[in-house]
Amino acid sequence: MKKVSVISIIGVLVIGIISVLVYQGLQDNSSENSEALTATLLEQKEANTEPKPFKTKAVIGGIGDILLHDTVYNDALTENGYDFNPMFKPVHSILQKPDFLIANQESTPGGPEFGISSYPTFNSPFEIVDALMEAGVDMVTTANNHSIDRRTPSLALLSAIEYYEKVGLPYTGTFKSEEDRNTIRVMNVNGIKIAVLSYTYGLNGIPIPEGKDYVVNLLDRELILSDIEKAKPISDVVLLALHWGNEYQRQPNQEQRQLADEFIKAGADIIFGHHPHVLQPMQWIEREDGSKGLVIYSLGNFLSGQIWDYKDIGGMIEVTLTKEIRNNETTISIEDPILHPTFSSSIQFANYRVYPLDEAVEKGFTSLSSAEIREFFKEVK
Incomplete structure (x- = not known):
């Protein structure tokens, strides 16, 4: 009974x-x-x-592009496959800080069946998924301009999804079916329900296979507004991961600003941006009711083979969410965004490691300080 x-x-x-x-x-x-x-x-x-007053907090985190160029995956090659774990070891303590951490998996880990490959059409080893989970990543966003790079004879992204499901790593942005596409991912973190949605501006001119429009979310304004409307009633916080902007530009363009303003005012609460491969600053956007949403225009590269001109500077953003229920009313606050700057280093394109930026300075990899990067990051110009 x-x-x-x-x-x-x-x-x-x-x-x-x-x-x-x-x-x-x-x-x-x-x-x-x-x-x-x-x-x-x-x-x-x-x-x-009359329910008793209730209050809970959760710290969510986000890191930028995991984009495995050949120099990176060749460095991870072993007799039995690939081992990316050493690359993330220096930042394990940082990545463990959030209660829930989201990474942008840009190069699709379709595995060896499709041929491991680099630019311009990427396909990455399964082992990068294992290393991300070992490092502390709880979810990946997968809609980007390289999502369907390896589309023949069948989509490598379907192989990647099969592996995500096998190891139990939530994903969103690319999908295996129409039903999968229509299932909004709502993650319960310390009693706070977070809907995570992911979209990309395009696919490098590669057409989506006929009859499989569901495989990747495109950055379609009406689609996103519709998804926000669907997500709001079933979640406390709506988080968008948007692949947008101009590559290598350190400030957001006008389209990014306009879309951010529209999506926040439509009900999105947080935006994690990707694609420029360099950090772009954050911005608070105020709604008519006085509440605010937070936009991180670009989290840059976290691990990649790209170097110089800020392409090796990334970071982890952490944001504190508070949910309070009192007198049958629920309030959600978004507070204390903190950037932990990182540096993706190599020695003659080998021995790749992601370091906290200050440690990279101490080791002589860069002269850019954390204070300088944080000052740049906190305000859009």
């Missing part, structure tokens, strides 16, 4: 007993007893219907 059934029966008996007592009090024509019993019944009703 279900517990709820037992509780229901007991509840009926208690209500019945109280009702008899109230009735007997009225029959005795005792005004004092009747009022006392009625007051008791009302108190009991209020105790059962």
Whole structure:
């Protein structure tokens, strides 16, 4: 027997007993007893219907592009496959900080069946997924301009999805079916429900296979507005991962700004941007009701073979979410965005490591300080 059934029966008996007592009090024509019993019944009703105040917090994190050029995956090659774990070891302590961490998996890990490959059509080893999970990543966003690079004889992204499901890593942005596409990912983090949606501006001119429009989310304004509307009633926070902007530009373009403003005002709460391969600053956007949404225009590269001109500077953003329920009203706050700058290093395109930026400075890989990067990051120009 279900517990709820037992509780229901007991509840009926208690209500019945109280009702008899109230009735007997009225029959005795005792005004004092009747009022006392009625007051008791009302108190009991209020105790059962008024929830206690509730408050919870969750720290969510985001990192930028995981884009495996040949120099990176060749460096990870072993006798038995690939081992990317050493590359993330220096930032393990940073990546463990959030309660929930999202990475942008740009090069599709379709595995060896499709041929491991680099620019311009990427296909990455399965082992990068294992290394990300070992490092602390809880989910990947997968809609980007390289999503269907390896599309023949069948889509490598379907092989990647099969592997994500095998190891239990949530994904969104690319999909195996129409049903999968229509299933909004809502992640429960410490009692806070976060809907995660992912879209890309394009696919480098590669057409989506006929009859498989569902395989990747394109950055279609109406589609995103519709998905936000669907996500809002089933979540506390709506997070968009958008592949947009101009490559290698350190400030967002006008289209990014306009879309961010529209999506935040339509109900998105947080935007994690990707594609420029360099960090772009964050911005708070205020809605008419006084609430605000947070936009990170680009999180840059986290691990890639690209170097110089800020392409080797990335970072992890962490944001604190607070959910409070009081007097049957729920409030959500988004606070304290903190960037932890990182540096993707190599020695003659080998021995790849992702370091906290200050540690990379100490090792002589760069002269850019964390203070300088954080100052740039905190304000859009």
